[in-house]
Amino acid sequence: MNATISDTEYSQFQKFIYEQVGITLSGDKKTLIVSRLGKRLRMLELSTYQEYLDYVRGDAGQEELTNLLDLISTNKTDFFREPVHFDFLREKILPTLADVRHIRIWSSASSSGEEPYSIAMTLHDSVLNPSHWSFKVLASDISTRVLAKAAAGVYEDERIAGLDPELVRRHFLRGKGEKAHFVKVKPQIANVVRFTRINLMDDTFPIREPLNVVFCRNVMIYFDRDTQSRLVRKFFRYLKPGGYLFIGHSESLQWVEHDFTYIAPTIYQKM
Numbered sequence: 484m485n486a487t488i489s490d491t492e493y494s495q496f497q498k499f500i501y502e503q504v505g506i507t508l509s510g511d512k513k514t515l516i517v518s519r520l521g522k523r524l525r526m527l528e529l530s531t532y533q534e535y536l537d538y539v540r541g542d543a544g545q546e547e548l549t550n551l552l553d554l555i556s557t558n559k560t561d562f563f564r565e566p567v568h569f570d571f572l573r574e575k576i577l578p579t580l581a582d583v584r585h586i587r588i589w590s591s592a593s594s595s596g597e598e599p600y601s602i603a604m605t606l607h608d609s610v611l612n613p614s615h616w617s618f619k620v621l622a623s624d625i626s627t628r629v630l631a632k633a634a635a636g637v638y639e640d641e642r643i644a645g646l647d648p649e650l651v652r653r654h655f656l657r658g659k660g661e662k663a664h665f666v667k668v669k670p671q672i673a674n675v676v677r678f679t680r681i682n683l684m685d686d687t688f689p690i691r692e693p694l695n696v697v698f699c700r701n702v703m704i705y706f707d708r709d710t711q712s713r714l715v716r717k718f719f720r721y722l723k724p725g726g727y728l729f730i731g732h733s734e735s736l737q738w739v740e741h742d743f744t745y746i747a748p749t750i751y752q753k754m
């Protein structure tokens with residue numbers, strides 16, 4: 484039998500999710516959430532939403548939070564999604580760093596890794612002598628499930644179908660035998676990227692060295708204006724003067740309080 488959710492339980496869920504991950508669940512999502520959550524309840528052999536709330540708030544909570552989050556947000560991503568940012572990195576940012584040959588980038592909602600690996604490939608392919616540069620890409624997400632996939636660096640070959648065959652040859656290894664439909668990111672790229680779990684709601688982030696670029700794409704769309712403002716102010720602190728913030732194509736900082744300078748749609752600079 485399916486458990487039913489009371490209005491009080493649903494508002495407790497809304498409050499809990501907002502506090503934990505910054506996502507605002509609207510009232511009209513109730514039916515959708517309840518049908519998806521019902522499956523988690525059955526799997527965990529819990530009979531009420533209150534029991535589930537107690538469970539996710541308890542010791543097992545952080546891990547279950549990943550499952551819960553997967554039910555309410557999407558991990559959709561692609562290699563070289565929204566290519567304007569990779570072009571900007573190659574054409575506008577890297578040439579200004581040719582003297583120092585040092586760049587630090589944070590992919591702050593990295594999902595299954597396509598974004599940070601695309602950044603590392605862009606860095607590698609845009610300079611004359613990559614081994615003379617210090618490249619580091621920090622990649623983080625709240626979901627340990629997607630981070631595990633990202634760190635493995637293995638993808639079904641349809642995920643790279645649209646990419647330039649030369650780039651694929653340079654940066655991916657093809658599987659053999661029963662793995663023939665899979666590719667793996669080569670070590671020269673994988674070694675540039677470090678994956679870790681970071682919740683963007685945290686007050687501070689474990690980042691010591693000031694950053695040249697923050698990618699925060701297609702996640703702010705889930706956050707309300709106050710949460711977006713707080714987050715953008717935190718990014719500002721972790722960037723070097725002259726550093727950039729890239730956001731998703733359907734996102735804007737127009738209604739958000741911030742100190743960045745608008746450069747182009749979805750591109751902002753800390754002057």
Ligand SMILES: C[S@@+](CC[C@H](N)C(=O)[O-])C[C@H]1O[C@@H](n2cnc3c(N)ncnc32)[C@H](O)[C@@H]1O
Nearest residue numbers: 504558559560592594625626682683700701702
């Ligand atoms: C749609 S994906 C975006 C992937 C990539 N940035 C892109 O644009 O292709 C959104 C990601 O944000 C992550 N996410 C949601 N809330 C988060 C939070 N509070 N902290 C960190 N990551 C979060 C999700 O787990 C998901 O993997």
